[in-house]
Amino acid sequence: MANNITAAKPTLYQRFVNRLGASVNEYTKFCEVLTWDTPTLQTSDLFGLTGYAAQVATPTAQDIKASGVTTNSATFEKLVKITETSAIDTPGITNDIVDALADAGAHSIAKACFDALEALPVTAHPDSVAGYVANGGGTAFFCDDFSDPVNQSGVTTNALSASSLTTARQILRQYKTKSGVNAHLDVSNENLCLVVPPILETTAKDLVSRGGEIYDGSGLQSGSFGGMTVAINAHTGDDTDWVLTLKGKSCPLAMWIRKPPTLRVTQMPDTGHWAFYAMASYSAVLRNWEGGLVYNSG
Numbered sequence: 001m002a003n004n005i006t007a008a009k010p011t012l013y014q015r016f017v018n019r020l021g022a023s024v025n026e027y028t029k030f031c032e033v034l035t036w037d038t039p040t041l042q043t044s045d046l047f048g049l050t051g052y053a054a055q056v057a058t059p060t061a062q063d064i065k066a067s068g069v070t071t072n073s074a075t076f077e078k079l080v081k082i083t084e085t086s087a088i089d090t091p092g093i094t095n096d097i098v099d100a101l102a103d104a105g106a107h108s109i110a111k112a113c114f115d116a117l118e119a120l121p122v123t124a125h126p127d128s129v130a131g132y133v134a135n136g137g138g139t140a141f142f143c144d145d146f147s148d149p150v151n152q153s154g155v156t157t158n159a160l161s162a163s164s165l166t167t168a169r170q171i172l173r174q175y176k177t178k179s180g181v182n183a184h185l186d187v188s189n190e191n192l193c194l195v196v197p198p199i200l201e202t203t204a205k206d207l208v209s210r211g212g213e214i215y216d217g218s219g220l221q222s223g224s225f226g227g228m229t230v231a232i233n234a235h236t237g238d239d240t241d242w243v244l245t246l247k248g249k250s251c252p253l254a255m256w257i258r259k260p261p262t263l264r265v266t267q268m269p270d271t272g273h274w275a276f277y278a279m280a281s282y283s284a285v286l287r288n289w290e291g292g293l294v295y296n297s298g
Contacts, residue, residue, distance in 0.1 A: 030251050
């Protein structure tokens with residue numbers, strides 16, 4: 001049996017890769033995936049420039065500032081052992097193990113991303129240079145109601161509806177950079193993603209599929225959301241929170257997959273056992289500026 005598993009290893013490895021490739025991960029609908037192979041990942045941001053001023057004989061140079069955020073690489077693993085007898089007595093068990101390890105790897109990465117997204121209202125803002133201050137004092141979180149460096153808020157307490165989705169889009173439209181100027185974010189529907197828990201999936205998909213205004217019994221409700229992407233956070237235990245975010249590089253949350261899930265199958269020395277070992281290195285990355293995302297604690 002040992003020789004049979006040895007001969008099957010290339011097929012098992014390919015099965016693992018194919019299984020990962022077939023995984024549909026909702027987070028990729030809005031989150032940029034970074035693949036830098038380095039122990040730490042640093043992002044930087046220049047800010048401080050404001051609007052142009054009228055030309056004068058001797059213009060004064062404007063100071064600019066720079067901030068950097070460092071994310072450390074983290075490695076995760078999973079080990080499964082079986083006996084050669086188990087492989088003989090249970091046909092297909094090796095395929096099942098490989099499939100389960102691939103599914104677990106895809107699940108773990110997706111959960112890390114959605115957990116980071118869900119924690120943004122209680123995660124300290126990573127930019128210590130810009131002087132973030134929350135209205136009311138206390139820790140300035142990544143999604144918060146700020147007084148500095150700009151008096152603006154990226155959080156609401158609105159339940160998901162046409163009206164609250166309009167409000168969230170308006171917040172993005174008017175959001176300012178750390179220099180206090182409008183960021184001119186691209187809030188076209190095709191560049192926006194609505195992230196919701198499973199219980200709000202139908203509501204979200206209904207909102208983005210409307211062809212125009214509809215009457216809901218109390219008044220006309222907007223139908224201007226067609227083309228927005230809907231992503232489902234199946235990892236959450238919260239039934240009310242939802243997020244409107246820009247996609248890809250414009251999303252302030254990224255997922256760094258330094259090493260995607262890999263599989264190693266080895267015969268354990270001097271035993272009748274086989275080890276199926278999978279590992280991956282990944283971390284959620286918060287960018288230096290929170291603009292581009294509105295968190296709604298509905």
